Amino acid sequence: MKSVEATPLFHVQNTLGEGPLWHPTEKRLYWVDIESGDLYKAADDFSSYQKFHFETMIGAFAFKQSGGFVLATAEGFSIWAEGQPGVDVLWNPLPELPGVRLNDGKVDPGGRFFAGSMDIENREGKLYRLDPDGSQHTILHHIGISNGLDWSPDRKTMYYTDTLQHTIFAFDYDVDTGEIENQRPLIQLPDEGSGVAPDGLCVDSEGCIWGAQWNGWQVIRYDPLGKPIIQVKVPAQRVTSCCFGGEKLNLLIITSARSGLSEKELQSQPYAGDVFIYETDTQGQPANLFGA
Numbered sequence: 001m002k003s004v005e006a007t008p009l010f011h012v013q014n015t016l017g018e019g020p021l022w023h024p025t026e027k028r029l030y031w032v033d034i035e036s037g038d039l040y041k042a043a044d045d046f047s048s049y050q051k052f053h054f055e056t057m058i059g060a061f062a063f064k065q066s067g068g069f070v071l072a073t074a075e076g077f078s079i080w081a082e083g084q085p086g087v088d089v090l091w092n093p094l095p096e097l098p099g100v101r102l103n104d105g106k107v108d109p110g111g112r113f114f115a116g117s118m119d120i121e122n123r124e125g126k127l128y129r130l131d132p133d134g135s136q137h138t139i140l141h142h143i144g145i146s147n148g149l150d151w152s153p154d155r156k157t158m159y160y161t162d163t164l165q166h167t168i169f170a171f172d173y174d175v176d177t178g179e180i181e182n183q184r185p186l187i188q189l190p191d192e193g194s195g196v197a198p199d200g201l202c203v204d205s206e207g208c209i210w211g212a213q214w215n216g217w218q219v220i221r222y223d224p225l226g227k228p229i230i231q232v233k234v235p236a237q238r239v240t241s242c243c244f245g246g247e248k249l250n251l252l253i254i255t256s257a258r259s260g261l262s263e264k265e266l267q268s269q270p271y272a273g274d275v276f277i278y279e280t281d282t283q284g285q286p287a288n289l290f291g292a
Contacts, residue, residue, distance in 0.1 A: 244284020
């Protein structure tokens, strides 16, 4: 397996940096710090960034076709536009249990927003789907930590992570209906007590899956059959997610976290919680927009 190294891009020391996404028309990077309730917006040349604060945790976000954002939060699905003082809640499917919130999410090729919840204590997280017409769907049950998801370039396969199962699953996907079926494990990391587990992911234009590894210090590129082919080393232990950005969509942008690390661990990891970048030899797929 080829091994390469990511380099630091933004020194932000996020508590739980997550969900990087490249805006296809603005040509700029966004990401969140979930536990701090912050949404970051980078300058188009990566020279600086802005930060927007929310009074709720933002597990994931996506761009609306009509402008603004759709959000997956600790209060359910919401919409927000830059300059708006607060969010407008569309649907809150979450049970009234402590610690349950929406986590990772992404818009599918049909313009629907998939996002899942996490319930570590009860393993009762779910995967939900919000359609542009406002219809609401619960897709999967009994999830530990609902995490990274994306779709193959031919729009026939959805990839989805349950971190507590240490597994990236593949599903048959119907772009016309948004329905998924035929769940099967594609990539399984050993549950060996090391704490290494799959987290966020993205799929490139060649159909390969780039999977971030929590506690793994790396992102791994897998071929469509699940064979690891490239290791991207990251100078941070808790690698959370990745996306493709840049004018050519060839830059792999990687987020990380400081959450749960001891003071001693943080002292030895000056880049923990930062954002990293690696120039690849492939291209990503443009982000899908929420809307009909």
